[in-house]
Amino acid sequence: MSAAAAAPSVPTPSIAELADGLxxxxxxxxxxxxxxxxxxxxxxxxxxxxxxxxWDGMPLDTYMADGGRYRRRLYAVYQADAGGIERAAHQPHFQGLEYNPLNGNVARWFEPIADAVGSGATMHAVLGFCHRLFGSLAPAVNRWHVEVHQFRIEAAAGEAGKPTPEGVHRDGVDYVLVLLVRRHNIASGTTTIHTPAGDDLGSFTLTQPFDATLVDDHRVYHGVTPVEPIDPQQPAFRDVLVVTFRAA
Known part of the structure; x- marks a missing residue:
């Protein structure tokens, strides 16, 4: 699908309306x-x-403590402030066990997002949108630490792919964007939203390119159900871009 071939028109909210919703x-x-x-x-x-x-040809995530070989991943870090958004030196991704009981407390060095992708128009459109929205919610923050993840979750006959193998969780940041890039030959992959106490706040499935979830990571937990192939003889995968903003 090209960017010009969007789904049928639906009302587009303003940044202020999105901020109010969050x-x-x-x-x-x-x-x-x-x-x-x-x-x-x-x-x-x-x-x-x-x-x-x-998203094609990405390396396997070799840090999976469950032994799974269903996740491929690339990673980049940026800094965002009043002067704009700049890519930072490559560094490991780290989460404490309180946020990631499966793979936490490990400095995970993922291969970097390609320079052409990380500096491209689409990436900077995504980052610029996030900066405007999340910045409007926290105007006192002068500088943001931004982490960007390319994820491909693969499914095969007899092995479901787990978009959130750590279960329902917080990311340990301030705000999160999950943007669907592509899904092919998969069923399920339903996003669920919960209160910190575990109460269900709703669910939805990202099915079309550009479908997105915005999350205030301090207020809600989120998870995604495993994906399974529709036709087990064909490749089956879910490609998303995850962007997190944390006050630096």
């Missing part, structure tokens, strides 16, 4: 037909086909 509920689900114009307002998505193709 303040009220702690999470917002955006259909791709609403999300795409928000990104295009930041920058033309001229490199979208190359952006999508960047």
């Amino acid at each position: 303040k009220r509920a702690g999470h917002v689900f955006l259909q791709g037909a609403a999300m795409q114009p928000l990104l295009q307002a930041e920058r033309a998505l001229d490199d979208w086909p190359a952006f999508v193709a960047a």
Whole structure:
């Protein structure tokens, strides 16, 4: 799918409306037909086909404590402030066990997101959108530590792929964006939202390119159900971009 071939038109909320939604509920689900114009307002998505193709051939995540070989991953870090958004030196991803009981307390060195992707129009449209939205929610923050993850979750006959193998969780940041890039030949992958006490706040499934979830990580927990192949003889995968913002 090209950036120009969006889903049928739906109302596109303003940044202020999205901020109000996050303040009220702690999470917002955006259909791709609403999300795409928000990104295009930041920058033309001229490199979208190359952006999508960047999920092909990614290396396996070798840090999976459950022994799973269903996740592929690339990673980058940025800094965002009033002067703009710049990529930072490559560094490990670290989460404490309180946020990731499966793979926490390990400095995980993932291969870097390719320079052409990390500096491209689509990536900077996504980062610019997040900076405007999350910055409006926390105007006192002068500088953000931004982490970006390319994830491919693969499913095969007899082995479901787990988008959130650590279970329902927080990420240990301030705000999160999950953007669907592509899904192929999979069933399920339903996002669930919960209160810190475990109460169910709702669920939805990212099915179309640009479908997105926005999360206030202090207020809600989130998880995604395992994905399974529809046709077990064919490749089956779910590609997402995850962006987290934390006050630096």
